[in-house]
Amino acid sequence: MTRDEIPTPAPLLDLDRFEKNLRAMAAHVAASGKRLRPHAKTHKCPEIARRQIAAGAIGVVCAKLAEAEVMAAAGIDGLLVSTEIVGEEKVGRLMRLLERAPDVIAVVDHADGVRQLAAAAAAARRRLGVLVDVDVGGRRTGCVPGDAALALARAVVAAPALRFRGLQGYAGQCAHVPPWTARREASLKAMAPLLETRRLLEAGGIAVEIVSGGSTGTYNIDSELPGLTELQCGSYCVMDLDYLRIGGRQGDRLTDFEMALTVLTTVVSVPAPDLAIVDGGFKAFATDRPFGPEAVERPGVTYEFAGDEHGRLFVRDPAQAPPLGERIEFFPPHCDPTMNLYDRLYAMRGGRVESVWEISARGKSQ
Amino acid sequence: MTRDEIPTPAPLLDLDRFEKNLRAMAAHVAASGKRLRPHAKTHKCPEIARRQIAAGAIGVVCAKLAEAEVMAAAGIDGLLVSTEIVGEEKVGRLMRLLERAPDVIAVVDHADGVRQLAAAAAAARRRLGVLVDVDVGGRRTGCVPGDAALALARAVVAAPALRFRGLQGYAGQCAHVPPWTARREASLKAMAPLLETRRLLEAGGIAVEIVSGGSTGTYNIDSELPGLTELQCGSYCVMDLDYLRIGGRQGDRLTDFEMALTVLTTVVSVPAPDLAIVDGGFKAFATDRPFGPEAVERPGVTYEFAGDEHGRLFVRDPAQAPPLGERIEFFPPHCDPTMNLYDRLYAMRGGRVESVWEISARGKSQ
Numbered sequence: 001m002t003r004d005e006i007p008t009p010a011p012l013l014d015l016d017r018f019e020k021n022l023r024a025m026a027a028h029v030a031a032s033g034k035r036l037r038p039h040a041k042t043h044k045c046p047e048i049a050r051r052q053i054a055a056g057a058i059g060v061v062c063a064k065l066a067e068a069e070v071m072a073a074a075g076i077d078g079l080l081v082s083t084e085i086v087g088e089e090k091v092g093r094l095m096r097l098l099e100r101a102p103d104v105i106a107v108v109d110h111a112d113g114v115r116q117l118a119a120a121a122a123a124a125r126r127r128l129g130v131l132v133d134v135d136v137g138g139r140r141t142g143c144v145p146g147d148a149a150l151a152l153a154r155a156v157v158a159a160p161a162l163r164f165r166g167l168q169g170y171a172g173q174c175a176h177v178p179p180w181t182a183r184r185e186a187s188l189k190a191m192a193p194l195l196e197t198r199r200l201l202e203a204g205g206i207a208v209e210i211v212s213g214g215s216t217g218t219y220n221i222d223s224e225l226p227g228l229t230e231l232q233c234g235s236y237c238v239m240d241l242d243y244l245r246i247g248g249r250q251g252d253r254l255t256d257f258e259m260a261l262t263v264l265t266t267v268v269s270v271p272a273p274d275l276a277i278v279d280g281g282f283k284a285f286a287t288d289r290p291f292g293p294e295a296v297e298r299p300g301v302t303y304e305f306a307g308d309e310h311g312r313l314f315v316r317d318p319a320q321a322p323p324l325g326e327r328i329e330f331f332p333p334h335c336d337p338t339m340n341l342y343d344r345l346y347a348m349r350g351g352r353v354e355s356v357w358e359i360s361a362r363g364k365s366q
Numbered sequence: 367m368t369r370d371e372i373p374t375p376a377p378l379l380d381l382d383r384f385e386k387n388l389r390a391m392a393a394h395v396a397a398s399g400k401r402l403r404p405h406a407k408t409h410k411c412p413e414i415a416r417r418q419i420a421a422g423a424i425g426v427v428c429a430k431l432a433e434a435e436v437m438a439a440a441g442i443d444g445l446l447v448s449t450e451i452v453g454e455e456k457v458g459r460l461m462r463l464l465e466r467a468p469d470v471i472a473v474v475d476h477a478d479g480v481r482q483l484a485a486a487a488a489a490a491r492r493r494l495g496v497l498v499d500v501d502v503g504g505r506r507t508g509c510v511p512g513d514a515a516l517a518l519a520r521a522v523v524a525a526p527a528l529r530f531r532g533l534q535g536y537a538g539q540c541a542h543v544p545p546w547t548a549r550r551e552a553s554l555k556a557m558a559p560l561l562e563t564r565r566l567l568e569a570g571g572i573a574v575e576i577v578s579g580g581s582t583g584t585y586n587i588d589s590e591l592p593g594l595t596e597l598q599c600g601s602y603c604v605m606d607l608d609y610l611r612i613g614g615r616q617g618d619r620l621t622d623f624e625m626a627l628t629v630l631t632t633v634v635s636v637p638a639p640d641l642a643i644v645d646g647g648f649k650a651f652a653t654d655r656p657f658g659p660e661a662v663e664r665p666g667v668t669y670e671f672a673g674d675e676h677g678r679l680f681v682r683d684p685a686q687a688p689p690l691g692e693r694i695e696f697f698p699p700h701c702d703p704t705m706n707l708y709d710r711l712y713a714m715r716g717g718r719v720e721s722v723w724e725i726s727a728r729g730k731s732q
Binding site: 343 | 649700
């Protein structure tokens with residue numbers, strides 16, 4: 001298949017850039033003495049997970065159980081499900097997943113959750129690895145740091161069918177803070193209670209093997225934390241405009257990782273000299289950010305969403321207007337929800353399609 | 367399967383409401399002497415298309431070729447692809463689709479498009495039905511009304527492998543204008559050039575069999591237009607908050623159609639007395655509108671997006687806080703991109719799962 005034969009809209013992965021990103025993160029975690037368990041919610045693609053592990057990652061984090069089911073079915077080990085698994089339907093599925101993936105790790109943030117998992121694992125005659133999920137200020141999931149976390153950890157330790165592995169804390173509120181110095185200050189402050197909780201547990205005689213957290217935005221901040229054992233960064237492998245724009249340790253762009261993911265579109269209408277319409281809209285790009293996609297190496301055009309299935313390109317100089325049929329690539333505003341729109345990813349090298357990878361966990365938010 | 371066994375997040379269709387919507391629209395188009403070719407981009411679901419046709423629709427509109435391929439494979443007739451089909455890859459696929467669905471209709475808005483389709487259809491020894499797509503002010507696809515449309519229509523008529531069927535004009539810019547009286551004024555004004563173009567073609571001796579357009583927001587406005595033959599409304603069958611809020615002919619809510627689509631979520635964390643976290647975020651709901659989902663019959667909670675996989679529920683009265691595991695339904699902000707996130711739709715009657723329908727054209731934006 002040639003690039004011109006790719007049905008648009010379609011996500012393209014620049015393999016050279018992607019591989020460079022895997023190497024850069026691997027070198028960083030190695031140098032800082034951490035482990036890397038990258039978040040698979042970014043890509044939902046077992047082939048990417050496989051390559052992340054080949055590059056040194058110890059497994060992948062899955063946002064949801066269904067994502068972990070897909071990864072396990074594809075032979076990916078070292079799975080951590082970062083959202084609490086609640087209710088009979090899901091706990092039942094987790095027990096079935098444990099048969100195939102005995103090392104899968106779940107998280108808990110509530111005593112009822114501990115009881116539910118402990119009872120199910122006991123009934124299934126399995127032992128389930130568990131992290132206590134601690135809220136580090138994101139006001140999402142996670143128990144209060146300190147004594148509440150200690151009480152939960154004790155409940156896990158006391159349950160014979162559960163195996164306490166450690167702590168999770170995700171400071172999502174810090175991931176996109178610009179510039180880097182402010183992000184560093186915010187993240188170190190947010191993560192401090194997680195590390196204090198670790199010390200509290202250890203003082204209480206509970207061994208803490210894993211402390212998992214971090215994001216692409218704070219990867220070189222979290223790696224400073226002595227008590228954190230592993231990073232959960234996801235977006236670094238493909239990047240997006242959102243992360244690019246938060247800035248790096250130097251400069252107002254985060255260029256430590258390369259923009260490896262684009263969406264290929266086709267100009268399907270040129271209704272006016274200053275306007276071209278491409279075949280990608282709300283169903284082709286993530287729409288959760290306050291900005292839209294940006295054309296790659298295609299100066300003179302500005303993208304605006306034009307509904308579910310179209311994008312409007314404003315053309316600054318009609319002499320440079322894209323002709324009907326021109327194929328234009330865009331950097332997506334946000335990588336995760338963009339990947340989640342597609343069934344396959346076109347892995348490109350030197351402008352050619354090297355492979356087509358299934359995004360098998362696409363839509364697996366259950 | 368019971369409601370409690372549905373893996374969340376998941377889209378639910380209230381069948382009583384859905385069927386009422388189909389009947390209401392069927393009665394309206396019958397009374398106004400129009401035809402209905404509803405837009406399948408809303409639902410992407412062949413079973414819904416089948417039921418729309420059983421309720422009197424003459425077929426369905428597909429936003430993209432890939433959507434039409436899925437509908438044709440499911441045995442749905444009367445397909446109109448409302449976006450221009452451009453480039454070798456897509457035109458080739460259209461020719462293959464014609465073998466299975468000889469009555470499929472394509473749209474054109476450019477002389478190059480006419481040439482491309484004419485050459486391909488001639489080479490394939492097929493005759494392709496074509497509408498000329500006219501821009502009625504939406505600044506999306508479509509040629510300029512009047513002489514430009516006449517010239518294109520003549521080019522279609524002159525091509526032996528094409529069959530000129532008529533005109534398409536979609537005034538998307540009017541679909542959401544509140545209140546109804548302002549919407550009516552805007553839509554009648556926008557659509558006037560389409561009807562003038564029809565008269566121009568007929569004066570030039572070109573028979574215009576089809577004039578297709580309209581939206582759920584303007585369904586009872588476009589049906590006043592004497593020259594329009596069919597309505598393309600999509601959202602009416604399931605509805606969403608966006609259309610609800612534009613108001614109807616009476617009142618500040620569009621209640622002519624019922625809110626039949628919801629997304630079922632589960633409370634996976636209750637980290638604080640005033641906070642509950644559900645398992646649906648950017649990957650569970652459309653994010654293209656400036657507002658989020660709204661809980662159904664669950665007073666006292668307000669939803670806020672909390673990332674890709676979570677929603678934050680602010681609880682007004684902690685005494686009414688949802689317990690861990692509570693299943694809460696939400697009306698989506700926008701139906702089309704919400705449906706496009708899921709592989710199956712749970713068709714509910716009286717709180718029970720009556721059927722599970724495949725959303726087979728999910729992601730088919732190519």
